[in-house]
Amino acid sequence: SRATLFDAENKVKITFDDVAGLDEAKEEIKEIVEFLKNPKKFTDLGGKIPKGALLIGPPGTGKTLLAKAVAGEAGVPFFSLSGSDFVEMFVGVGAARVRDLFKQAKEKAPCIIFIDEIDAVGRSRGRGAMPGANDERENTLNSLLVEMDGFATDSGIIILAATNRPDVLDSALMRPGRFDRQISIDKPDIIGREAIFKVHMSSLKLAPDVVANKLAAQTPGFAGAEIMNVCNEAALIAARKNKQAIDMQDFQDAMDRVIGGMEKKNKIISPHE
Ligand code: ATP
Numbered sequence: 001s002r003a004t005l006f007d008a009e010n011k012v013k014i015t016f017d018d019v020a021g022l023d024e025a026k027e028e029i030k031e032i033v034e035f036l037k038n039p040k041k042f043t044d045l046g047g048k049i050p051k052g053a054l055l056i057g058p059p060g061t062g063k064t065l066l067a068k069a070v071a072g073e074a075g076v077p078f079f080s081l082s083g084s085d086f087v088e089m090f091v092g093v094g095a096a097r098v099r100d101l102f103k104q105a106k107e108k109a110p111c112i113i114f115i116d117e118i119d120a121v122g123r124s125r126g127r128g129a130m131p132g133a134n135d136e137r138e139n140t141l142n143s144l145l146v147e148m149d150g151f152a153t154d155s156g157i158i159i160l161a162a163t164n165r166p167d168v169l170d171s172a173l174m175r176p177g178r179f180d181r182q183i184s185i186d187k188p189d190i191i192g193r194e195a196i197f198k199v200h201m202s203s204l205k206l207a208p209d210v211v212a213n214k215l216a217a218q219t220p221g222f223a224g225a226e227i228m229n230v231c232n233e234a235a236l237i238a239a240r241k242n243k244q245a246i247d248m249q250d251f252q253d254a255m256d257r258v259i260g261g262m263e264k265k266n267k268i269i270s271p272h273e
Contacts, residue, residue, distance in 0.1 A: 007080045008104065012072040019069050020064055020199045020224070022194030028183050030055070030072055032158055034072035036110045043154045050181055051148055052159035053117070054174070056166045057185030060225025062160035066185070067114040070160065079104065086140045094121070099261030102147040102157075110156030115144075118161040118195040125172040130223030141170065148178050187223050190216045196224045200231040207247035216252055226262065231253045 016026055035049045042049055056183065057065040064080075071078035079101060086094040094219060105113050115121075116191060121140045151157055161179060163169065173179050188196060194216035233254035238246040 002247075007078075008108075009068075009078045009080075010139055011070070012068050012076075012078045012107075012204050014065065014068040014072040016069050016073060018199060019066050020195035021188045022062060022066060022185060025066060025183050025185050027056075028181075029066060030061040030073075032070055032160075033073045036076050036156065036158060037155060038068075039154055041109070045049045048153045049149070050154060050158070050175075051177060052161065053181040054169075054179040054184055055160060055162045055183050056164070057221060058164050060223035061185045061187055063185055064114065065163070065224070067112065068162040069091060070158075071112040072267045074110070074112075076110045076156075078114060079111060080114040080116065083122065086121050086137060088203045092136075092139070094136055098140060098147055102151070105157050106151065106155065109175055113159045114238070115155060115159065115161040117163065118173070119163045119165040119168050122163070122169045122173050124163075124168060128236040130135060133149035137239075141173075145172055153177075154200065167236070187221065188227075190220075193222060193227060195218055196227045197231070200228050204231060205236055205245045207243075207245040210246065210251060211248075214248075214256075216222075218255060222258075227259055227263075229258050 016030075019026060032050075032053065033197065039049055055066065057063055067080075068078055078273075081097070081101060086097070101113065104113050120145065121137055123137070123141075144182070159179070174182075189215075194213045197212040197215050201210070215230070219230070222230075230251065234246050234250040237253050237257075238250040241250075243250070
């Protein structure tokens with residue numbers, strides 16, 4: 001059925017308050033919220049509203065979260081799909097899926113289309129790891145470019161795409177009228193990590209010894225996704241010990257566990273790099 005082709009959320013509850021840190025990125029992306037809420041204000045003066053923006057940054061830093069917050073702030077539907085879903089697709093399926101996505105988005109406009117891991121489809125044409133898989137990937141990319149060129153800038157659709165490999169992207173994607181805006185998202189510094197801890201702690205029962213800025217100081221190199229994991233692990237560890245509140249020791253144990261997981265993942269990933 002249609003629902004299996006991509007995720008469509010009609011009521012997004014995430015707002016900028018859920019996104020900690022990332023002040024510059026938020027500032028830049030706020031303009032897109034304005035375009036969605038009040039396009040006429042811009043088009044009346046003859047301006048062309050951008051069709052797309054690229055969110056560039058390492059895994060787990062909140063790119064998806066920020067894209068959802070744009071939809072939540074503007075009060076528009078959020079359609080999402082991941083570039084990696086196209087990689088092992090039968091001939092014609094990827095391109096058809098892209099066309100269907102845009103068809104539905106046009107019916108629901110104003111809206112956001114979010115394409116995660118766009119590098120999986122958007123690698124520059126003529127390069128790529130898997131021979132054979134390439135043709136279909138290129139078909140999918142071509143159909144994405146055709147769809148992006150095919151709607152008017154005032155149609156109320158804005159496409160956000162995320163990548164951590166901007167270097168491999170086909171330059172056609174970045175042409176004017178496509179993803180001509182780029183917003184970079186970095187791993188959080190200590191202040192950012194403290195803010196992210198606070199967001200994820202707000203729903204937890206904490207012991208008085210838990211201090212967000214101490215945890216931030218102990219987690220250099222952590223992205224938001226890992227901080228979220230630490231908070232969740234800490235809650236599970238405390239529950240297993242039948243505690244009434246989560247204390248600093250639980251966070252300590254949770255950090256060790258998350259660091260262990262990060263090291264394992266790096267070992268698996270590194271031979272391919
Ligand atoms: P990927 O590139 O792996 O898709 P991403 O950059 O899209 O990652 P998200 O999926 O947005 O990252 O982040 C995963 C989760 O981590 C979020 O749902 C959120 O709970 C948490 N998180 C990440 N960054 C932040 C942040 N800046 N503030 C609050 N929570 C964050």
